[in-house]
Amino acid sequence: MRTLHLLVNGDRLTVAAPDHWTLVEVLRYRLGLTGTKQGCDKGDCGACTVLLDGKPTLACILPAARAEGHEVVTIEGLRPAHCAEGGEGTDPVQDAFDRCDALQCGFCQPGMMLSARALLNENAQPDRETIQEALSGNLCRCTGYTQIIEAVELTVAEAAGADPVPPAWQVDRDGEDLPLAPTGETATGEGED
Amino acid sequence: MAARDIHGPKPPWGEHFQVIGQGHRKVDGPAKATGDAIYADDIVLPGMLHAKTLRSPHAHAKIKAIRTDKALALEGVHAVITGSDLPEYYGIIPWTPDENALAVDKVRFIGDEVAAVAAVDEDTANRALELIEVDYEPLHAFLDPNEALGRGEPQIHEGRKGGNVSKHVELDFGDVDGGFEEAEVVVEGDYSFHGTTHGAIEPHCAVAQFGADGNLTLWSSTQITHYVQREISKVLGIGPQHVRVIQPCLGGAFGGKSDPFSLEFCVSKLAMLTGRPVKMLWTREEVFYAHRGRHPAQMHYRTGATRDGRLTAVDAKILLDGGAYSSYGLVTTYYSGQLLTGPYHFPAYRFDSTRVFTNSPPCGPKRGHGSVQPRFAFEVQLDRLAEKLELDPIELRRRNFQGDSTETINGQRVTSNGFLECLDKVEAASDWKERRGKLPFGRGLGVAGSMYITGTNYPIYPNDMPQAGIQLKVDRSGLVTVFTGGNDIGQGSNSVAAYLVAEELGVEVSDVRVVAADTDLCPVDLGAYSSRVTFMVGNAVIDACRKLRAQIVDTLATTWECDKKRVRLMRGMALDLEDSERAITMREAFQLTEAACDTLGATGSYNTPKLGGDYRGGAIGASPAYSFTAHVVEVDVDCETGFIGVKKVWCAHDCGRALNPRLVAGQIEGSVYMGIAEALLEEHKINRFGLHEGPSLLDYPMPTTLDTPEIEALIVESVDPEGPYGAKEAGEGPLHSSIPALANAVHDAVGLRLTDLPFTPAKVLRALREMESAAGA
Numbered sequence: 001m002r003t004l005h006l007l008v009n010g011d012r013l014t015v016a017a018p019d020h021w022t023l024v025e026v027l028r029y030r031l032g033l034t035g036t037k038q039g040c041d042k043g044d045c046g047a048c049t050v051l052l053d054g055k056p057t058l059a060c061i062l063p064a065a066r067a068e069g070h071e072v073v074t075i076e077g078l079r080p081a082h083c084a085e086g087g088e089g090t091d092p093v094q095d096a097f098d099r100c101d102a103l104q105c106g107f108c109q110p111g112m113m114l115s116a117r118a119l120l121n122e123n124a125q126p127d128r129e130t131i132q133e134a135l136s137g138n139l140c141r142c143t144g145y146t147q148i149i150e151a152v153e154l155t156v157a158e159a160a161g162a163d164p165v166p167p168a169w170q171v172d173r174d175g176e177d178l179p180l181a182p183t184g185e186t187a188t189g190e191g192e193d
Numbered sequence: 194m195a196a197r198d199i200h201g202p203k204p205p206w207g208e209h210f211q212v213i214g215q216g217h218r219k220v221d222g223p224a225k226a227t228g229d230a231i232y233a234d235d236i237v238l239p240g241m242l243h244a245k246t247l248r249s250p251h252a253h254a255k256i257k258a259i260r261t262d263k264a265l266a267l268e269g270v271h272a273v274i275t276g277s278d279l280p281e282y283y284g285i286i287p288w289t290p291d292e293n294a295l296a297v298d299k300v301r302f303i304g305d306e307v308a309a310v311a312a313v314d315e316d317t318a319n320r321a322l323e324l325i326e327v328d329y330e331p332l333h334a335f336l337d338p339n340e341a342l343g344r345g346e347p348q349i350h351e352g353r354k355g356g357n358v359s360k361h362v363e364l365d366f367g368d369v370d371g372g373f374e375e376a377e378v379v380v381e382g383d384y385s386f387h388g389t390t391h392g393a394i395e396p397h398c399a400v401a402q403f404g405a406d407g408n409l410t411l412w413s414s415t416q417i418t419h420y421v422q423r424e425i426s427k428v429l430g431i432g433p434q435h436v437r438v439i440q441p442c443l444g445g446a447f448g449g450k451s452d453p454f455s456l457e458f459c460v461s462k463l464a465m466l467t468g469r470p471v472k473m474l475w476t477r478e479e480v481f482y483a484h485r486g487r488h489p490a491q492m493h494y495r496t497g498a499t500r501d502g503r504l505t506a507v508d509a510k511i512l513l514d515g516g517a518y519s520s521y522g523l524v525t526t527y528y529s530g531q532l533l534t535g536p537y538h539f540p541a542y543r544f545d546s547t548r549v550f551t552n553s554p555p556c557g558p559k560r561g562h563g564s565v566q567p568r569f570a571f572e573v574q575l576d577r578l579a580e581k582l583e584l585d586p587i588e589l590r591r592r593n594f595q596g597d598s599t600e601t602i603n604g605q606r607v608t609s610n611g612f613l614e615c616l617d618k619v620e621a622a623s624d625w626k627e628r629r630g631k632l633p634f635g636r637g638l639g640v641a642g643s644m645y646i647t648g649t650n651y652p653i654y655p656n657d658m659p660q661a662g663i664q665l666k667v668d669r670s671g672l673v674t675v676f677t678g679g680n681d682i683g684q685g686s687n688s689v690a691a692y693l694v695a696e697e698l699g700v701e702v703s704d705v706r707v708v709a710a711d712t713d714l715c716p717v718d719l720g721a722y723s724s725r726v727t728f729m730v731g732n733a734v735i736d737a738c739r740k741l742r743a744q745i746v747d748t749l750a751t752t753w754e755c756d757k758k759r760v761r762l763m764r765g766m767a768l769d770l771e772d773s774e775r776a777i778t779m780r781e782a783f784q785l786t787e788a789a790c791d792t793l794g795a796t797g798s799y800n801t802p803k804l805g806g807d808y809r810g811g812a813i814g815a816s817p818a819y820s821f822t823a824h825v826v827e828v829d830v831d832c833e834t835g836f837i838g839v840k841k842v843w844c845a846h847d848c849g850r851a852l853n854p855r856l857v858a859g860q861i862e863g864s865v866y867m868g869i870a871e872a873l874l875e876e877h878k879i880n881r882f883g884l885h886e887g888p889s890l891l892d893y894p895m896p897t898t899l900d901t902p903e904i905e906a907l908i909v910e911s912v913d914p915e916g917p918y919g920a921k922e923a924g925e926g927p928l929h930s931s932i933p934a935l936a937n938a939v940h941d942a943v944g945l946r947l948t949d950l951p952f953t954p955a956k957v958l959r960a961l962r963e964m965e966s967a968a969g970a
Contacts, residue, residue: 018316034235035228037444039394040477044890047394075228090226098222101855104863105683106225107232107395107444132898139890141392141445142683144866145898146906147859 004068008033009077010084023067024048024059027074035075035110039139046138049111050074056111056118056137075110078117092155093117100151104142112138116152124159126152200735202850202912202919204696211763212696213918216855219688220707221442221681230442233398233414238470241400242271244463245318245473246455247308247325248482249300252334252552252883253349256298256307256327263324264310269317272466273325275308279462281428285420285452287654289359289519291350294428294458300329301349301517302552303883304482306455311463311471334552334883338489338514341549349517349550359515359548360526362810366602367541372506376497380577383493384570385949388514388877389870390486391559392895395444397483398474399457401464409464410437413457416446416680417720418710420653424453429461440710446682447867448558451722452485452520481888485557486877488525488548489514490566496574502582502589506541507533509567513548516555521562522548524651524813528563531814533571534601535644536612536821537593542602553879558722560867561645561928572641572933573948576940585629586640586937587620590823597911604806605815609921611847611911612642615823618845618907623825630941635830636840639937642823643929646816647849647913647922648725650801659798661729662716663737665694667793671765671780673698674706678718679730681709684924685856686726690734692852693917697738698745699762700779716796724922727852728818729799731917737797744793748786802915818913820926821847824865824934830942835958837939839869839902842931846906849913849921860923861906868931870896876951 003016008031017026024041027033027050036059039047043061050059051073073081078091089095093116096102103109112135119126119134126134131152132145140148204210224230261273276297284290295306308325312318335341335349335357345356355361373379399413409431415421418438426433443450456473463471475483495508511529515522530544561568579586595601597610619640620626629638652660664676673694681687691705708714718730742762749767750757753775761768767782769775777785787793805815823845829838842865851857874894878886887893906927912919936947945960 028235032237033228034231037232037395038234038474039396039444040890042477042889042891044477045394079227090223094226098218098226099216101216101219101222101685101853101859103219103222103225104685104859105393105395105443105445106221106230107393107683109225110228113226136897136899139394139895139897141394141447141867141895142863143859144862144864144904145901146862146904147855149898 002065004064006067007071009073009080017064021064022060023050023062023064023072026064027059033074033076037107037110039108045108046111046115047108049114049138051114051118054118054121056115073114075114078113091117092158093120096151096155100147100154102143102147102151108138108140112140112148120155125156128153199915200732200739202914206761210696212692212702213852214854217692217702217853219685220691221687232395232442232444233400233412234474236400236412236441238400238402241470241472242311242313242463242467243315243318244309244311244460244471245315245322246306246459246479247322249296249303249305249307251300251329251331252303252336253332254300254329255332256296256300257330258328259308260326261308264321267317267321267324269313270310270321271469272311272463273308273321274459274462274466279428279458283424283428283453284519285521285653286519286523289523291519294455302554304554305517309459309463311467336551336553336879336881336883338512338549338551341551342512342547349552357550359519359522359550361547362526362530363545364530364603364810365543369506369508369541369543372541373497376505377500378578378581379495379497380574380581381495382574382577382948384573386490386492386566386569387950388487388489388556389559389875390481390484390877390893391447391449392893393445393447393449396475396477396480397450397454397456398472399460400470400472401460402470403464403468408435408437409461410439411457411461412439412441414443414450415440416443416450416682416722418680418712419678419717419719421453421457422712425457425461428458437711437713440680443680443682446721447560448562448722449485451720452557454483477890478888481885481893482554484516484554484877485520487559487565488556490529492567492570494570494574496578498578500582502578502584502592504537504539504593507539509544511544511546511567513546514551514553514556515548516551516553518555520555520557525558525563527810527813529567531603532564532644532646533567534603534605535595535607535819536610536642537590538595539602552883554885560864561925562723564645565929565932568643568929569932569936569950572930573936573946576639576937577946587616587625590616590642604811606804608818608915609849609911609913610821611909612821612823614909615821615845615847616642618909619823619825619843622843622905622907623827625825635832635942636828637938637940637942638825638827639934639939639941640823640825641930641933641937643926644819644821645922645926645929646723646814647728647818647820647916648801648816649723650804650812650815652719659733659800661718661733661799663730663733663797664716665737665741665795667741667783669784669787671700671704671778671783672706673700673704674708675734676708676715677730678715679709679726680721682721684721684860686721686730688856689727689852690730693731693734694738697735697742698779699764699767701765704765724925727920727922728916731920732799733797735797735917736799737795740795740797741793744790745782745786748789749782752785817915818849818921820921820923822926822930824930826931826934826938828935828938828942830939830957832943832961835954835961837873837952837957839935841903841905842869843905843907844927844931845909846923846927847909847911847921848923849916850910850919851908852918852920854908857908857923858906861927862904864925864927865904865931866896866901868928869902869935872932872935872950873952
């Protein structure tokens with residue numbers, strides 16, 4: 001058993017854990033921070049990605065002892081940090097992932113969003129290739145990555161002051177919104193029952 | 194039972210949608226974005242034990258004896274169970290129950306479950322596994338499906354008729370021999386599809402708690418809550434009313450969580466034995482061995498056509514390697530033939546499909562169950578036909594289009610069919626006419642088309658009850674809660690339920706909560722498989738909403754003393770269309786209605802109409818609606834290395850109506866990604882000893898952001914007459930034709946016909962060399 005001193009999502013914590021435990025075990029089993037996921041326990045999938053001193057790190061292959069005295073940010077830390085800086089809602093990366101429907105099953109996404117956050121902290125204006133490179137350690141099985149990359153690009157564009165632009169959909173929409181004011185249009189069917 | 198609850202493709206009270214057809218946040222998006230979403234392995238209960246499974250090191254062996262006393266004596270171990278504790282057979286298909294939670298007298302593949310231990314922690318449970326002694330008598334292991342087909346002894350499942358054949362289906366429709374006589378051109382070829390697996394990032398996990406009241410609660414990463422409840426009840430011997438199965442947030446499935454699995458029975462039994470909650474989480478390696486992935490298939494196709502490219506007959510012979518257990522195999526065998534009969538008109542068709550048992554990890558349903566392999570072979574056949582006839586491959590497909598509102602040669606009813614528009618869209622988007630056949634050597638374009646079911650009439654176990662049920666609770670706070678047995682596996686079915694409620698009842702999407710996949714709380718839905726949830730749950734939601742809506746509209750019309758046709762519910766407001774003074778919030782409308790009518794709630798349901806051909810197996814493959822897809826793939830083949838680079842994929846998919854186009858696009862993109870990965874990279878390879886060659890996410894090469902091609906998703910809306918607002922499926926269809934389109938693109942690029950998947954650089958290079966030497970000879 002080993003006593004660890006960690007700065008986790010802004011809190012200084014002291015936690016005891018078996019010597020052989022990895023950081024993900026400490027986060028999930030000792031601290032209850034279950035937002036960090038385990039997909040393979042071998043460092044292959046990236047679902048366990050956390051930020052260690054700001055750098056994306058695979059928590060499932062990092063011996064917890066190696067995190068002694070270091071700063072750890074998990075997915076649970078992004079929103080409070082954003083709020084502490086006076087922001088509303090969630091971190092822009094989280095919000096963009098949500099708006100772009102990049103979250104299908106959502107299991108890989110905590111790691112994915114932290115990789116994206118780390119990239120944007122280093123480089124506020126990454127191009128698409130840089131984004132793809134930065135996220136290449138995080139496997140996603142649902143999305144084909146398209147909406148994930150769109151979400152990061154949306155975050156970049158909005159941070160640069162662009163008007164929020166929803167992604168373009170290749171659907172021909174004929175319907176227009178009905179005005180809230182009465183139109184005199186004859187509705188049908190309501191009383192058919 | 195007749196079709197029920199078909200409400201038509203438009204809301205009857207107006208022309209335009211308020212919610213449907215637009216992008217909205219998913220109902221679980223914020224929780225997933227913040228890490229708040231709870232998946233099975235995130236559940237921690239007081240006093241919870243951890244369980245692990247001992248697995249067979251033999252591909253095929255008799256179990257002579259198991260000794261567990263040393264394991265049980267280890268400090269921290271609370272229970273050890275073996276096959277004799279759970280002897281009841283189960284299986285997803287009621288006709289083929291051949292699985293035990295733990296092997297009873299023999300093991301049938303490396304990784305087959307033999308014993309399970311519950312202990313204070315995983316480390317102790319793992320140590321205990323090493324103390325369990327098992328005496329095996331190894332048997333001859335079948336790892337080649339051809340051998341299993343030809344040799345019935347030793348039988349993998351003793352006492353079954355037919356040696357090691359799991360299922361054989363032979364069906365013919367129309368005059369096949371006459372069709373080939375009529376044919377002016379015939380192409381014939383062999384194709385082979387390798388095994389691939391789902392690769393959901395969340396490993397399987399289950400947690401059980403057995404209350405002192407005799408009620409068992411099981412949280413499981415399953416996509417079939419209802420069937421798991423039934424099988425747990427049967428195997429554990431507890432009435433189903435005492436079994437509560439809950440699917441927490443699910444980290445991907447793709448068909449890989451649609452069987453009842455050993456761990457669900459083991460944690461339940463261990464919780465009953467110990468009186469403590471028990472969790473089991475599989476390692477990634479265990480997930481690879483549990484498998485249930487796509488069947489390896491050897492296929493032979495003969496396709497006849499007239500000189501102008503019209504099909505005259507199709508004849509197929511298919512051998513499927515089923516692995517060690519039946520799983521969905523009965524259905525897979527039918528699907529391998531039954532689902533090929535669109536989007537083209539087949540005048541005559543015969544298929545002969547055999548699924549054999551082998552001592553490999555069991556195969557099952559993976560995205561595009563049973564029909565991805567034959568679709569690959571058939572669409573390459575069509576490309577060869579086009580080549581022979583010197584026809585544009587898109588034109589060839591157009592000429593054979595079956596049309597809408599028709600019946601296939603095997604008796605399946607086709608309603609809406611947007612396949613031609615799919616072809617038009619990929620043709621235009623890829624600049625096909627200008628570029629196909631005109632790109633420099635090494636680069637090429639290929640096309641393929643496909644069809645897939647939107648749910649299935651076959652309800653796994655025969656019954657006349659609805660396939661999907663819904664309960665609605667309307668609260669005076671303005672909140673509407675939807676209770677659905679449907680399994681949201683990431684595809685967004687809970688969100689779709691919320692969008693439909695918002696459209697129907699005129700509330701904001703954010704004022705709808707969805708409670709799903711909890712067998713105690715929710716009406717039965719059969720689960721997330723066969724692409725059925727949007728269609729069936731969606732129709733059930735509309736059914737329930739219409740009942741409530743009628744109450745609300747009646748109440749308001751009475752209150753306002755106006756005609757019901759003037760009452761409109763939209764965007765959180767109830768309006769009188771002819772009196773702008775009359776506008777109240779839906780909260781007020783709910784309260785008025787509750788006062789007038791009593792506590793508000795409604796149920797709704799959906800069942801399929803009677804469909805399918807009038808022959809044995811004719812209902813398998815019958816679906817209330819079919820989706821259609823066309824792909825164009827552009828490749829760049831490096832003749833030095835054999836590496837196939839995919840430049841871009843255009844995929845047009847007819848989903849009936851896109852209830853939320855962003856979700857549809859996500860399903861198309863995810864499907865294309867998975868198909869291209871199967872074509873080029875992934876292989877679930879079992880070696881001659883029965884060992885998986887690379888049971889890790891490093892060795893099983895799933896594409897990263899850098900390996901995934903650019904994908905353009907094009908949505909076609911044919912507006913199905915029976916779908917919810919006309920919607921059909923989007924989650925599985927768009928995988929199918931990506932693979933043959935890629936193969937056909939390679940032919941356009943370098944003149945090579947690839948028929949043996951996956952198209953690895955080594956295989957491509959070898960084929961290129963062979964082609965060159967053949968040309969030089």
